[in-house]
Amino acid sequence: MTELATIAPAFLEMAHRIVWCTVATVDSSGGPRTRVLHPIWELDDGVLTGWIATSPNSVKAGHLANQPTVSLTYWDATHDTCSAECDASWETGDAVQAGWDRFVNGPAPVGYDPNLIPGWTSAESEEFGVLRLQPTRLRVMPGTLMTAGVGKLMTWSR
Numbered sequence: 001m002t003e004l005a006t007i008a009p010a011f012l013e014m015a016h017r018i019v020w021c022t023v024a025t026v027d028s029s030g031g032p033r034t035r036v037l038h039p040i041w042e043l044d045d046g047v048l049t050g051w052i053a054t055s056p057n058s059v060k061a062g063h064l065a066n067q068p069t070v071s072l073t074y075w076d077a078t079h080d081t082c083s084a085e086c087d088a089s090w091e092t093g094d095a096v097q098a099g100w101d102r103f104v105n106g107p108a109p110v111g112y113d114p115n116l117i118p119g120w121t122s123a124e125s126e127e128f129g130v131l132r133l134q135p136t137r138l139r140v141m142p143g144t145l146m147t148a149g150v151g152k153l154m155t156w157s158r
Contacts, residue, residue, distance in 0.1 A: 079143030099130030
């Protein structure tokens with residue numbers, strides 16, 4: 001098993017290079033529901049945290065009310081993949097504005113202006129919310145493992 005301090009930087013680099021990922025939640029019938037989203041990740045003092053800007057009034061918000069976990073998978077054409085299983089919670093109070101600012105000031109290519117999304121005019125917009133992601137399991141698999149048999153598969157779980 002890989003230590004978090006080893007896998008977190010590799011996960012962050014790959015996730016931010018790929019940008020878009022498939023995110024799964026569990027619906028009220030216990031089935032998976034997926035969508036493509038655009039998280040931002042930060043590694044601070046060895047702690048990896050992710051954020052997703054999304055609507056607190058969405059279908060996924062209902063799923064998270066019953067099962068506050070998500071699974072994310074990033075993939076690119078070189079077959080680089082990384083995934084994260086995370087506990088998910090909604091940011092509240094000043095943390096919502098901090099989340100808005102995190103996306104506005106985020107590094108390219110993951111940073112963006114939330115105003116681009118219809119209904120999101122500010123952090124106070126009724127349709128704007130920020131999910132905080134706390135990984136419980138990470139996996140990083142360079143595509144070279146599949147194509148040339150080189151590279152290192154890394155997994156971590158708490």
